[in-house]
Amino acid sequence: MLLRMKFTQQRRVRLAQGLWLMSWMAVLCGAFIFTLGIYLKIELLRRAEVMDNTEIHVVPNILMMVGLASIGTNWVAGRVCQDSLDATRFPRWKVLLLAWFAVAALLCCLLVAVVVLSYALQGHLEESLKVGLRNGIRFYKDTDVPGRCFQKETIDRLQMEFRCCGNSNFKDWFEVQWVSNRYLDYTSKDVKDRIRSNVDGRYLLDGVPFSCCNPASPRPCLQYHLTDNSAHYNYEYQSEDLNLYPRGCRQALIDYYMGLMNSTGPVHLSYLWSFEINLRYLQTAVEGAMALEDPEGDSDGYLLEKGVKETFEEVKANVLNMLKFGQIDPTAASEDADTDNAKETPAS
Known part of the structure; x- marks a missing residue:
């Protein structure tokens, strides 16, 4: 197990309470990011007369999307934390948590994309302002x-x-x-x-x-x-x-827009990563206690059930199996064709 830790009942309760509070703070952060995206969009539209293109609008669009998704995912996380200490209600979240971690990972990728795009599009923003301000003057x-x-x-x-x-x-x-x-x-x-x-x-x-x-x-x-x-x-x-x-x-204007685009992305990204790690510990610790049929006993929490390399190979194999799903095996198809031909050939 990767980074295994021992959790008592009291420690699980404190972790669940702390994560519940963090989840609602993350909801507020998501609302702030969504509002920031709207504000940046409005600011870009206000300055349209001194800008020559609209490529930079992709950044506020992603911010609004990430903000809405963050509100939804962190609200779900709050419900998970609330039900984590109830042995009758927590099992229903087990399958949904896999999807939650996938969505959270996607949000992290989108936040990284926002930071990368803001720097990648800085040249386009500068050229756009250069032409737009020249025409405005x-x-x-x-x-x-x-x-x-x-x-x-x-x-x-x-x-x-x-x-x-x-x-x-x-x-x-x-x-x-x-x-x-x-x-x-x-x-x-x-x-x-x-x-x-x-x-x-x-x-x-x-x-x-x-x-x-x-x-x-x-x-x-x-x-x-x-x-x-x-x-x-x-x-x-x-x-x-x-x-x-x-x-x-x-x-x-470049300093202003770059400051807006990069003001919350890294902070929210680090906050989301820490939240995911602690929620993973809570999930595995609660599932371990339920597996031992002792909800009040000690249990182990971990990030990965296997090592990094073994987990990567397992995920890779699962992805390849999913990609192969529904494809026709040419060997099996040729064997079926030979069988059909043998049946149609009359006996001598």
Whole structure:
């Protein structure tokens, strides 16, 4: 037996009570994971305007599925723990526990898949945000264009909420015209000069929108002429804190989403593994006491009835037998055909 332990009646009772409490805590954790999946899904849909694809949605979908399955399996585990000390009620769970362990193992695999996918899709998420934020900044000024009327509000709220500026940094705003033409005075010499100096005829500024300003800065925010040292008193472009958010919104959103996706997966995974191990001890200890026909006597609890290698070989043989079930044995089929031919051949 693998990792065999001796259990008295009092120790079995304490283990059952502790696992019952853990099962209901796990139900709450499952509800939290399900809620987290819904929240992440909503957040991704909210930021759809600054994202270019939806591949990352597979992560919240798995989280919601794992959360619901965790609620169901841990509720069942709580009932098992409650009935484990009743000799008349526990035997009905014996077959169901095998399915429970299989579902719990599947949940562990799905939680591992969530963690792996979140890292595997990080590149897709970054590229999606890169393209989406680039388009969002480019369409920032199009408040009169149908379909883009709320783009300015979306970008402004995003920069203020995540304390970020631009795609990679604040200099991204220097490369686009973010002031609408309806607010430009074309009779002004400065406006004409700026438009003529650009090949595409755009009004470019070395400035940023107000939403890039950091309200915690002690100095009034510098929005315009950010590369001109003479435009501001006691100001040096290379060394001065520009009173803007230094981090780009792409990195801010990546950190936010990765934090959400990886916040509970490893914790819930370790909790589920410890719960499975202790429930296995409780199951084998109770079954051992029932086999000895002494519910109040001592019994042995273990994880595996045989060694790891022997258990693996047994499971492998069972799986192969299940795969062979229903298949036609070619040797048996040829023997049956020979028998039928012999019966049909007339005697000489």
